[in-house]
Amino acid sequence: MSEFALETRNQLVGLFGIVERNMYLTKRYFLWDIAFMIWTIANTLTIVFIARAIPGITPAEENTAATALLVGATIWAFLGIIFEFMTETVAWERWEGTIEYTFMAPLSRLVHLFGQGAYAVLYGLIRATILFFAVAAFIGIHMPDANFGAAFGLLALASLSFIGVGIMTSVLPLISPEKGAQLGFVCQGVMLVVSGVYYSVSVMPEWMQWLSKISPATYALRGCRNSIINGTGMVWADVWPLLIIAVLATPIGLAVFKVGERHAKKHGKLKRSG
Amino acid sequence: MSTLATSTIDLASRLDREAPAVDVRDLRKTFRRRDRKAGRFARKRSWPALDDVTFTVARGECVAILGQNGSGKSTLVRLLSTLLIRDGGEARVFGHDVDREASTIRRLVNRVSVEASFFKKMSASENLSYAARFYGMTPRQTRTGVPEILSKVGFPAERRSEAMENLSRGMQQKVALARALLTSPVLLLLDEPTTGLDPRSKLEVQEFIRRVRAEHDATILLCTHDMAEAETLADRIGILDRGRLLFLEPVEDVKRRFGVETLEQAFFAATGREFENDGQDEDDEYREVFA
Numbered sequence: 001m002s003e004f005a006l007e008t009r010n011q012l013v014g015l016f017g018i019v020e021r022n023m024y025l026t027k028r029y030f031l032w033d034i035a036f037m038i039w040t041i042a043n044t045l046t047i048v049f050i051a052r053a054i055p056g057i058t059p060a061e062e063n064t065a066a067t068a069l070l071v072g073a074t075i076w077a078f079l080g081i082i083f084e085f086m087t088e089t090v091a092w093e094r095w096e097g098t099i100e101y102t103f104m105a106p107l108s109r110l111v112h113l114f115g116q117g118a119y120a121v122l123y124g125l126i127r128a129t130i131l132f133f134a135v136a137a138f139i140g141i142h143m144p145d146a147n148f149g150a151a152f153g154l155l156a157l158a159s160l161s162f163i164g165v166g167i168m169t170s171v172l173p174l175i176s177p178e179k180g181a182q183l184g185f186v187c188q189g190v191m192l193v194v195s196g197v198y199y200s201v202s203v204m205p206e207w208m209q210w211l212s213k214i215s216p217a218t219y220a221l222r223g224c225r226n227s228i229i230n231g232t233g234m235v236w237a238d239v240w241p242l243l244i245i246a247v248l249a250t251p252i253g254l255a256v257f258k259v260g261e262r263h264a265k266k267h268g269k270l271k272r273s274g
Numbered sequence: 275m276s277t278l279a280t281s282t283i284d285l286a287s288r289l290d291r292e293a294p295a296v297d298v299r300d301l302r303k304t305f306r307r308r309d310r311k312a313g314r315f316a317r318k319r320s321w322p323a324l325d326d327v328t329f330t331v332a333r334g335e336c337v338a339i340l341g342q343n344g345s346g347k348s349t350l351v352r353l354l355s356t357l358l359i360r361d362g363g364e365a366r367v368f369g370h371d372v373d374r375e376a377s378t379i380r381r382l383v384n385r386v387s388v389e390a391s392f393f394k395k396m397s398a399s400e401n402l403s404y405a406a407r408f409y410g411m412t413p414r415q416t417r418t419g420v421p422e423i424l425s426k427v428g429f430p431a432e433r434r435s436e437a438m439e440n441l442s443r444g445m446q447q448k449v450a451l452a453r454a455l456l457t458s459p460v461l462l463l464l465d466e467p468t469t470g471l472d473p474r475s476k477l478e479v480q481e482f483i484r485r486v487r488a489e490h491d492a493t494i495l496l497c498t499h500d501m502a503e504a505e506t507l508a509d510r511i512g513i514l515d516r517g518r519l520l521f522l523e524p525v526e527d528v529k530r531r532f533g534v535e536t537l538e539q540a541f542f543a544a545t546g547r548e549f550e551n552d553g554q555d556e557d558d559e560y561r562e563v564f565a
Contacts, residue, residue, distance in 0.1 A: 010410030017407020021393070024404075028395040028437070097391030101453070104355040105408035106380035265359045268305055268352075272391060 014107040018115030019122075022085075026123065037127065044073040044135050047198065052139075064229055066141050070132065071225045072197040078128040078155065079162060079188055079217060085120030086166030087184030089113065090173040097272040109261065110254055113170060117163030125155070145231035153234050154223040157242045161216035164249020165191070171260030177269060191215050196222070216245045293369030295461055295493035296331035296354065300363035303349050323349040325517035326363065336487055336494040337522065338508035340501060340537065342549065346517040347497035348387075351465045354495070355385055367461055381409070384459035388466040390446035394439040398424060398449045401438060402456055409457040423452045427482055444475030451482060462486070464496045468503060476503075483507055501537040501549070513541055520544045 001009070026033060051066035089112075093099035102112070136143065169187045173180030194208050195201070195217035201209050212218045223238035264270045302325060306318040324346045331337045341347045352358040353365055356376040365372045367379050392401045402423070403416045411419065424434060427448040438446060447467065454462060464483065468476040480503060486492055498504055504511050505525050512522030521528065521544070529535060532543040541549040 006410075013410050013412055014408045017404055020407065021396070021400075021404045024396050024400045025393065096393050097389055098393060100352070100355070100357055100387070101385075101391060101405060102408070104357055104380055104383070104385070105405070106377055107408045108377075262359065265357060268349075268358060270357050272389065 010106070011108055011111045014105075015111045015115040015118070017107075018112060019119045022116070022119040022123070037130065040077050040127070040131055041134050041138075044070070044077065044131060045138065047073045048135055048139055048141075063142055066139055067136075067143060067229050068225055069198055070135055070139075070141065071228055072221060073135075074128050074132045075155070075217065075221055075224065076192055076197055077131055078124045079192065081124035081127060082117065082120045082159070082162045082166050083169060083184055083188040085116055085123070086113070086163070086170040087172065087181050089116045089170045091177075091181045094173065094177060094272055099270065099272055103261075103270055109257060110250075113167045113254070113257065114163065114250075116170075117159075117166055120166070121156075121159040121163065124159075125152075128155075143228055145229070147227040147231045147233060150233045151224040151227040154220055154227065154238060154242070157234075157239065157246065158216050158220035160246035161242055161249050164246065164251075164253045165216070167250065167253030168256045170253075171257045174257075174260045174264045174269065191217050194218075195220075213241075214245070216242055216249070293366065294330040295333045295335065295368060296329075296337075296495060297366040297369075298330070298350075298364070299328050301327040301350075301353065301360055301365055302362035303346075303353060303358060304361050322517045324353070324360075327514070327517070327519045328363075329512060329519055329522045331493055331495060333493055334491060335510070336483075336496065336508045338496040338498060338504035338511045339514050339519075339522075340498060340504050340511060340541075341514035342499055344516075345514045347499075347514055348465055349517075350514070351385060351387070351463045351495070351497055354379075354461075354463055355383060356380060382459060383461045383463060384454040384457050385463035385465060386447070386450045386454045386467045388469045390438075390443070390450045392438040392446065392449065395437050397435045397437055398429065398441070398452075399434045401449065402453055405453045406456050411456070419456060420452075423456050424449070427452045427455075428478060442475075444471050444478070447471060447475065447479060448482075451479065455486065458490075460492060462492050462494045464494060464498075466498050466500075467496075468498075468500065480507060505537060511537065513544060515541075515545050 048066050048069045051062050051069055054062065054065060057065070090099065093102050135141075165187070169184040171180075172183045176183070194204065194211040195215045196204070196212065197217070201212040201218060204212070219238040219241050223235060226232040226235065226238075261270070303323045304320050305323055306320055327346070327350065329337075339347055339350065349358065353360055354367060354372060356372055356379055359373055368382055370378045370382075372379050392398075393404070396404070399420050402420045403411075403413070406416045406419065421431065421434065425431065429445065429448050429452065433441065433445070438449070441449070451467070467483070468479050471479065483494065483496075484507065487494060494507075496504065496507060509524065510522055511525050511528060513520045521531070523531070525537065528537065528540050532540045534540050534543055538549050541547075
């Protein structure tokens with residue numbers, strides 16, 4: 001086997017290792033996961049019930065409003081999982097004390113972070129699917145025209161961009177061990193606010209609308225709403241921005257992470273806590 | 275043991291046969307920290323963790339670096355593990371520069387530190403499998419390799435699936451040794467591997483280190499503040515004091531040089547101070563980060 005083939009094989013085994021470790025942890029924290037799922041469903045219900053409280057609309061309009069809110073809340077939850085996994089990549093390992101062993105291992109940073117992102121997407125999609133259908137069933141939302149395949153495809157495509165942005169935020173706990181993780185959640189919140197999570201981006205001030213154009217969540221939200229409410233397929237106007245952001249976000253995220261890693265190594269911050 | 279990971283990477287091709295295992299020249303690392311006595315808002319000052327350290331370790335040799343807390347031992351280990359970037363000087367492992375050829379070094383080196391450091395909810399087997407994947411070991415390889423290495427360090431088979439948080443400190447340190455050896459490193463960095471262990475666990479770990487040396491072609495750099503441990507395990511002993519390496523010689527040469535009978539006396543003769551473990555911990559530098 002050539003050196004390149006051997007190295008590629010080893011990196012793929014390493015990627016599997018990251019996914020496998022997260023599966024072990026999910027298994028060990030399964031009851032906690034159920035509790036978190038119930039909390040997420042309750043939280044989402046508080047948002048979707050707003051549709052019922054809108055005065056003077058027809059039942060059909062109420063159904064559409066509830067679906068639009070549900071899509072927003074589900075994508076918020078999905079994005080929350082991805083950002084949590086990515087931002088906590090460093091924080092978890094620092095807390096457990098394994099950070100030094102992981103960062104001195106011969107695993108490329110891209111594979112390390114992409115492995116974490118891949119599991120986050122897998123885990124997030126499962127949770128988002130359960131959340132979506134549980135709330136829809138509870139409220140009694142009808143989706144006769146829904147094109148779930150297209151919505152799922154768009155979300156999967158958007159996930160590549162989310163991982164790239166997540167890699168950028170995962171550097172924050174390296175630079176600031178104490179406050180970095182919280183800053184990651186700030187990034188998540190800002191991204192969703194400018195992307196029209198529960199409303200159309202047209203209601204925002206113009207400068208925020210400009211920001212919405214570079215957020216992958218804008219296209220994921222718009223595309224998923226159209227697919228589920230109107231039954232449209234994967235529309236090119238939503239697909240091409242997601243493709244471009246996906247291609248750009250990962251290398252930029254990796255470059256940002258490498259700068260942060262170098263800073264941490266220079267200042268002795270690549271260190272377990274406690 | 276050596277059969278476990280060698281199939282995944284050709285380590286031999288990455289070794290410069292002529293080069294020493296470790297070659298460190300004028301190595302410097304400085305941290306900045308506040309003087310805690312001067313208050314929270316005091317200005318930071320520079321603190322040399324390593325100050326022009328120079329030494330070499332030959333292939334297959336076991337060298338002990340003795341030093342009090344805060345003497346620079348852990349900084350040295352972190353620099354050689356590619357976890358820190360030096361401020362000056364040079365550090366090479368088997369001819370490879372630790373900063374510029376970090377990815378090569380990572381294949382050659384593994385370490386055991388004073389804290390066992392595992393995912394506490396995961397079992398010993400799961401933690402070892404996770405660590406092994408980074409070195410290219412597939413599930414098929416770890417299925418046999420992990421039980422094999424755990425039995426070699428004397429870890430009871432019936433506890434392999436138990437969460438790490440339920441294991442004693444001594445047991446955890448055995449798993450840490452197994453983790454380091456599972457990947458067949460040619461340079462093993464041991465940073466106070468027996469600190470905090472009960473006497474029996476300490477002897478078991480020391481015995482295992484002796485066996486690793488006897489059975490495998492590994493070079494060992496042992497950093498410790500336990501003089502007896504250094505004396506029994508190492509070919510040469512160095513004393514690192516406030517970031518400066520005072521000497522690195524066979525223990526008998528050290529005693530002869532200072533005309534003393536013990537290493538404690540040698541330390542006193544070299545520094546004018548008692549060897550007590552009351553120095554400021556290097557980790558204080560890091561802890562400040564979390565303050």
